[in-house]
Amino acid sequence: xxxxxxxxxxxxxxxxxxxxxxxxxxxxxxxxxxxxxxxxxxxxxxxxxxxxxxxxxxxxxxxxxxxxxxxxxxxxxxxxxxxxxxxxxxxxxxxxxxxxxxxxxxxxxxxxxxxxxxxxxxxxxxxxxxxxxxxxxxxxxxxxxxxxxxxxxxxxxxxxxxxxxxxxxxxxxxxxxxxxxxxxxxxxxxxxxxxxxxxxxxxxxxxxxxxxxxxxxxxxxxxxxxxxxxxxxxxxxxxxxx
Numbered sequence: 176x177x178x179x180x181x182x183x184x185x186x187x188x189x190x191x192x193x194x195x196x197x198x199x200x201x202x203x204x205x206x207x208x209x210x211x212x213x214x215x216x217x218x219x220x221x222x223x224x225x226x227x228x229x230x231x232x233x234x235x236x237x238x239x240x241x242x243x244x245x246x247x248x249x250x251x252x253x254x255x256x257x258x259x260x261x262x263x264x265x266x267x268x269x270x271x272x273x274x275x276x277x278x279x280x281x282x283x284x285x286x287x288x289x290x291x292x293x294x295x296x297x298x299x300x301x302x303x304x305x306x307x308x309x310x311x312x313x314x315x316x317x318x319x320x321x322x323x324x325x326x327x328x329x330x331x332x333x334x335x336x337x338x339x340x341x342x343x344x345x346x347x348x349x350x351x352x353x354x355x356x357x358x359x360x361x362x363x364x365x366x367x368x369x370x371x372x373x374x375x376x377x378x379x380x381x382x383x384x385x386x387x388x389x390x391x392x393x394x395x396x397x398x399x400x401x402x403x404x405x406x407x408x409x410x411x412x413x414x415x416x417x
Contacts, residue, residue, distance in 0.1 A: 204247075247297060249404035251371030258391070258409045259370060260401035261303045261347045262383040264292040267322055269397055274346050274386045275327075275334050277314050285346075286387040288408050290401055291322045292377070300375040301404035302337065302368040303385055304345050304411075310336035311364055321352030321382035330382075333358045333375070337368065343411050346386035349377050371404035388412065 223229030251259050268289035274280045292298060316331040331351040338344050349358045360375040368374060377383075387393070390412030395401070401408070 251404050256411045257407045258303045260403050260406040260408050261300050262290050263297040263403045264290040266395050266397050266399045267291040277312050286391050289384045292381050298377055299373050302372040302374050304339050305370045306337040306339040308362050308364055308366040309338050326350055327384055333360045343388050348384040350382040352381045
């Protein structure tokens with residue numbers, strides 16, 4: 176991984192400080208929601224005393240939880256009108272579908288990209304566009320495997336509607352899966368979010384659907400891997416036609 180350039184006027188760090196900087200760049204920070212999940216097995220490891228299997232199990236569990244709740248730094252593109260992936264994972268569907276009924280957006284099918292997150296993927300969600308949060312709704316439901324097409328309509332989910340400065344509306348839906356029994360959405364109606372901002376988290380295996388306005392140019396295909404906050408999923412029609 177390339178080392179980030181030192182900002183102008185900043186003295187180069189050497190010795191221990193330099194090593195610390197390298198470690199910070201190489202190891203992603205932990206999302207705050209993961210702190211209890213890491214602390215608990217660490218406590219077990221410490222209290223395990225002389226029992227090696229207890230210490231090893233506790234340390235292994237803590238490392239696994241730290242990896243799951245990792246929150247890497249991302250740099251979104253600055254190209255106007257792009258919609259970035261709200262999550263890391265694999266593109267499962269590129270199609271048209273009616274947005275969640277509870278949003279009251281009508282029955283017109285809209286372009287949609289579904290991203291499936293395995294337990295090995297980063298599980299924080301990032302804002303796909305800059306804009307104002309117009310709606311946030313939680314819908315109870317089932318916990319079917321998130322890679323099934325019907326998961327979009329029957330599984331528990333949290334939907335957010337974002338309105339861009341030019342009036343385009345993007346819908347992003349966090350969908351629970353077989354193991355994902357907890358959806359966290361920190362965004363609230365009226366919040367002004369910037370593209371790439373972290374706004375939520377799903378644990379432990381899930382799916383995120385993004386719905387676009389009619390006429391949006393989709394740029395991904397099923398099977399592609401996405402990097403949340405960086406991979407470009409689409410270009411909005413108002414920009415593509417400019």
